[in-house]
Amino acid sequence: MxxxxxxxxxxxxxxxxxxxxxxxxxxxxxxxxxxxxxxxxxxxxxxxxxxxxxxxxxxxxxxxxxxxxxxxxxxxxxxxxxxxxxxxxxxxxxxxxxxxHTNLDTVLVNQTLAEAISLQSVKPLSFSHADCYYKLAVYVPVGYEEKVREAICTSGAGFIGKYSHCTFQSAGTGTFLPLAEAKPFLGEVNRLERAQEYRLETIVPSENLTDVLTQMHAAHPYEEVAYDLYPLKNQPERAGIGVIGDLSEKLTLTEFMQQVKKILQLDSIRYCGERQKIIQRVAILGGSGASYINLAHEQGADVLLTGDLSYHDGQLAEELGLAVIDGTHFATEHFxxxxxxxxxxxxxxxxxxxxxxxxxxxxxxx
Ligand SMILES: [Zn+2]
CATH class of the missing domain: 3.40.1390.30 (NIF3 (NGG1p interacting factor 3)-like)
Structure with a gap:
């Protein structure tokens, strides 16, 4: 098999x-x-x-x-x-x-750790994806709609939840009059052309917009591609790096570290913070998370569980009053x-x- x-x-x-x-x-x-x-x-x-x-x-x-x-x-x-x-x-x-790698970080690495620690109300620590969406409507001559659809949908357009290739197409008549310098794909210079076209619509997250437009132009047969781009007010997907959530009951840092050591199968663990500090809100960033110390603090975390921490990362955490646990890059991701x-x-x-x-x-x- x-x-x-x-x-x-x-x-x-x-x-x-x-x-x-x-x-x-x-x-x-x-x-x-x-x-x-x-x-x-x-x-x-x-x-x-x-x-x-x-x-x-x-x-x-x-x-x-x-x-x-x-x-x-x-x-x-x-x-x-x-x-x-x-x-x-x-x-x-x-x-x-x-x-x-980071695509797996976004959907699984930190969520898996959060689940093992039984964090509640888990949400991303840093929203790094899809600040906003655009509606793209492109006018394509009949016969080229599949090629253009494939080009835009394989470069980042047309995703809704667990579905890809989400588009809507409607038929109509496009008109254009090629001017003197034009080299038209259809019709002749100085004659009004009527072409059977599809209006192909889809949704594009802002971070993929450049790729999608480049691929759309490459796949489209016309010299001048007619398309509309509208900013949308749809709520962006709430995906991002790291997670933050709450323990169902408060623990001291020592108690929390015992739990983390067991889950990550570590004999010992590096940390900074007061052992008696009360921990409820936990930020997690598997791998290298030193650059998220400020963000974890801003979001009200009592502790950040991450890896790859240096002496000065500890200094910053102490200044902020944030406890930080170095669960090691290896263990926090191998998990x-x-x-x-x-x-x-x-x-x-x-x-x-x-x-x-x-x-x-x-x-x-x-
Ligand atoms: Zn890593």
């Missing part, structure tokens, strides 16, 4: 849409092997060479990691860099490779892998085998 690689990609992007990735990020299918069918999937946090070696050894067809293998554009692929060696290994052994594994198992029951890489934090305490 097996499934097409593209089915796995589609399932992952249904869970963590690519449009939720930060602009600086690089996510999605980064290496495509010639093998179309997938029987075995490996999940890991980081595509280290040790993880790649395990994927080869276990003969997986698809490797899914949180941190991207190809992050900054690769200038060369050779065996002098880890990324080059890894790309070569994956291609040689016909393993497709996929990264779900999501079983949930991701369960999702894929449910989607492709008995058709694929899911395995997890044997992976440890790069950092140790002695």
């Amino acid at each position: 097996s499934v097409f690689c593209q089915q796995i990609v589609a399932a992952l992007e249904e869970l963590a849409p690519l449009r939720y990735a930060e602009e600086w990020d690089n996510v999605g299918l980064q290496i495509e092997s010639d093998r179309q069918m997938v029987e075995k999937i490996m999940l890991a946090l980081t595509p280290s060479e040790k993880v790649i070696a395990q994927a080869v050894e276990k003969k997986v067809d698809f490797l899914l990691t949180h941190h991207p293998l190809i992050f900054k554009p690769l200038k060369t692929i050779n065996s002098r860099t880890a990324a080059g060696r890894s790309a070569r290994q994956l291609l040689t052994h016909q393993i497709s490779y996929y990264a779900a 999501v892998l079983p949930v991701l594994g369960d999702y894929l198992t449910q989607r492709f029951q008995h058709k694929v085998t899911i395995i997890f890489a044997d992976e440890k934090d790069f950092w140790h305490a002695e």
